[in-house]
Amino acid sequence: MALAHAIMSLLVDSPQSGYDLTKKFDGSVGYFWKATHQQIYKDLAKLETQGWIDAEVIAQEGRPDKKCYSVTQLGRQQLIDWIAQPTEPMVIREELLVKTSVSYLVPIPVTVAELKRHHQLHTARLALYHDMEQQYFQNIRERSPEWQSRYLTLRRGIRYEQDYIGWCDEAIQFLTECASSSASPAPGQPPAHQC
Amino acid sequence: MALAHAIMSLLVDSPQSGYDLTKKFDGSVGYFWKATHQQIYKDLAKLETQGWIDAEVIAQEGRPDKKCYSVTQLGRQQLIDWIAQPTEPMVIREELLVKTSVSYLVPIPVTVAELKRHHQLHTARLALYHDMEQQYFQNIRERSPEWQSRYLTLRRGIRYEQDYIGWCDEAIQFLTECASSSASPAPGQPPAHQC
DNA sequence: ACCCACATGTAATGTGTTACATGATTTT
DNA sequence: AAAATCATGTAACACATTACATGTGGGT
Numbered sequence: 512m513a514l515a516h517a518i519m520s521l522l523v524d525s526p527q528s529g530y531d532l533t534k535k536f537d538g539s540v541g542y543f544w545k546a547t548h549q550q551i552y553k554d555l556a557k558l559e560t561q562g563w564i565d566a567e568v569i570a571q572e573g574r575p576d577k578k579c580y581s582v583t584q585l586g587r588q589q590l591i592d593w594i595a596q597p598t599e600p601m602v603i604r605e606e607l608l609v610k611t612s613v614s615y616l617v618p619i620p621v622t623v624a625e626l627k628r629h630h631q632l633h634t635a636r637l638a639l640y641h642d643m644e645q646q647y648f649q650n651i652r653e654r655s656p657e658w659q660s661r662y663l664t665l666r667r668g669i670r671y672e673q674d675y676i677g678w679c680d681e682a683i684q685f686l687t688e689c690a691s692s693s694a695s696p697a698p699g700q701p702p703a704h705q706c
Numbered sequence: 707m708a709l710a711h712a713i714m715s716l717l718v719d720s721p722q723s724g725y726d727l728t729k730k731f732d733g734s735v736g737y738f739w740k741a742t743h744q745q746i747y748k749d750l751a752k753l754e755t756q757g758w759i760d761a762e763v764i765a766q767e768g769r770p771d772k773k774c775y776s777v778t779q780l781g782r783q784q785l786i787d788w789i790a791q792p793t794e795p796m797v798i799r800e801e802l803l804v805k806t807s808v809s810y811l812v813p814i815p816v817t818v819a820e821l822k823r824h825h826q827l828h829t830a831r832l833a834l835y836h837d838m839e840q841q842y843f844q845n846i847r848e849r850s851p852e853w854q855s856r857y858l859t860l861r862r863g864i865r866y867e868q869d870y871i872g873w874c875d876e877a878i879q880f881l882t883e884c885a886s887s888s889a890s891p892a893p894g895q896p897p898a899h900q901c
Numbered sequence: 902a903c904c905c906a907c908a909t910g911t912a913a914t915g916t917g918t919t920a921c922a923t924g925a926t927t928t929t
Numbered sequence: 930a931a932a933a934t935c936a937t938g939t940a941a942c943a944c945a946t947t948a949c950a951t952g953t954g955g956g957t
Contacts, residue, residue, distance in 0.1 A: 512915095513799065513801055513804070513916095514916080514917090516801075516804060517804045520804050520805075520807055520808045523808060523811070524808075525901075526901045527901060528901070528936075528937090529936080529937070529938095530935070530936050530937075533936095540807070542798060542803075543798055543799070543800045543803035543804060543807070544798070544799050544800070544803075544804060545797045545798070545799060546917085547917080547918070547919090548936090548937080548938090549917090549918080549919085549938080549939085550916080550917065550918085552937065552938060552939095553938090553939095556938095567901070569901060571935090571936090573925070573926060573927095573935095574925075574926075574934095574935055574936070575923095575924080575925075575935065575936040575937065576936080576937085577901075577935085577936065577937085578936090578937085579901030581901075587811075590808070590811065591811050591812060593805075594805045594808060594809065594811060594812050594816075595812055595816055597820060597823065598801045598802045598805060598820065598824075599801070600802070600824065600827060600828070601798065601799065601800040601801070601802070602740045603737060603738055603739070603740070603796065603866075604708065604738070604739050604740060604796065605738045605739070605796040606708055606711075606793045606794070606796070607793045607795070607796070608737075608738035608739075608859045608862055609708070609711060609712045609715050609738060609739060610715075610788075610789045610793060611855060611858050611859050611862075612715055612735070612738070612855055612856050612858075612859045613715045613718060613719075613785065613789060613855060614789065614855045614858075615850075615851035615852050615854070615855045616718070616782075616785065616786050616789060617786060617789050617790055621789075621790055625792060625793065628792065629793075629795065632795055633795070652883070652884070652887070655810075656810035656884070657810050659810070659880070659881075659884055660806060660807055660808060660809045660810045661807050663806050663807075663809075663877045663880065663881075664803045664806050664807045666873065666876060666877070667800075667803055667806075667873050667877075670869055670872065670873050671798075671869065673869075674865055674866065674868075674869040677865065678861065678862050678865050681861060682858045682861070682862075685854070685858065686854075686858075688847070689847070689851070689854055692847070706720075706721045706722060706723070706762070706764060706772075706774030706776075707943095708944095709944080709945090723908075723909090724908080724909070724910095725907070725908050725909075728908095741945090742945080742946070742947090743908090743909080743910090744910080744911085744945090744946080744947085745944080745945065745946085747909065747910060747911095748910090748911095751910095766907090766908095768907095768953065768954060768955095769906095769907055769908075769953070769954080770907065770908040770909070770951095770952075770953075771908080771909090772907090772908065772909085773908090773909085
């Protein structure tokens with residue numbers, strides 16, 4: 512039920528449509544939750560039947576109607592109860608690290624190229640977060656608790672990207688040094704272990 | 707098909723049983739991939755029918771038989787082909803950050819307590835990784851490419867935990883300062899936005 | 902007596918991804 | 930003329946979690 516709660520956390524801030532939520536999950540809150548519109552519409556329907564949110568249909572000119580969802584009294588209380596419960600750390604399932612762990616099976620430049628690509632991706636994300644910090648979170652200590660809470664999650668995003676970039680640098684340097692010191696660029700036979 | 711490749715990455719290193727793999731996913735490789743035994747057994751069966759791995763049944767005394775799986779020539783090549791393809795960064799879905807983003811709905815000490823709990827969890831994990839670094843990765847620059855590859859993933863685990871701990875400290879300090887400077891410990895009415 | 906380690910699986914349920922579907926308006 | 934934005938959904942499939950199921954041997 513975690514996506515449902517993530518949706519609630521956005522709706523409690525301000526009533527909005529499934530389409531609006533989709534854009535937020537794809538943008539400003541994308542560094543701690545991802546969801547597609549199909550999932551979002553399904554969960555919105557479920558939350559409505561549970562009575563956590565209500566919908567108001569808004570007719571528009573030249574555009575499709577939109578359904579604006581807002582959190583009910585019950586929904587607000589359910590969200591608060593959920594926040595107060597302990598949470599487990601995120602499960603990590605990182606394909607790049609699976610590949611890195613067996614990167615000795617391919618030539619070093621192949622791995623280095625992929626690490627450089629990720630370095631670039633994380634650098635771009637970091638720049639985006641830095642812009643957000645400048646634009647929306649100036650003088651944060653004098654802002655409302657709502658903004659301060661959101662700021663903490665942005666800080667996590669910033670740190671995560673910085674740290675990832677740092678690891679890419681470290682890994683690239685390490686592999687480059689290994690390449691120059693040892694002669695063999697990799698393959699080798701599978702070790703004939705017994706089970 | 708990502709779990710299947712993660713399994714392959716462990717089997718290519720040395721032939722082993724589903725039970726052995728389960729323990730590894732729960733331990734030494736847990737910082738980049740998680741899986742339960744139910745999933746692992748299912749994927750092993752699938753990989754065997756695809757011809758990427760073979761099984762050898764080993765009878766044991768006083769214990770259940772075990773099936774020892776090893777990577778075939780085809781499987782090895784498939785793994786290598788997969789490594790060489792580009793990978794997307796991990797999708798992040800972090801419940802703690804959803805909660806943090808709306809933590810203004812609960813009293814500050816509730817949030818601080820949970821952040822301290824996570825600080826502790828990550829500190830424990832970090833200690834474990836540091837032990838592994840000391841025990842298995844001494845003089846890594848003189849070790850085989852197999853060990854060097856694995857070392858890079860451990861370094862990512864270490865950095866991740868250090869960074870997470872740093873964020874917990876920062877967030878706890880921030881919230882503590884906010885608590886002492888402002889009077890209101892939170893609730894407040896929902897903002898009556900229009901959609 | 903009870904629980905943990907060893908060792909493998911099935912079944913049901915829940916969650917997430919990919920593909921398909923529609924249709925007007927605005928931008929390139 | 931083609932593509933993107935707005936706006937909502939259904940359906941099929943893949944993947945993950947939780948519960949259930951079995952049976953021996955060793956430690957507390």
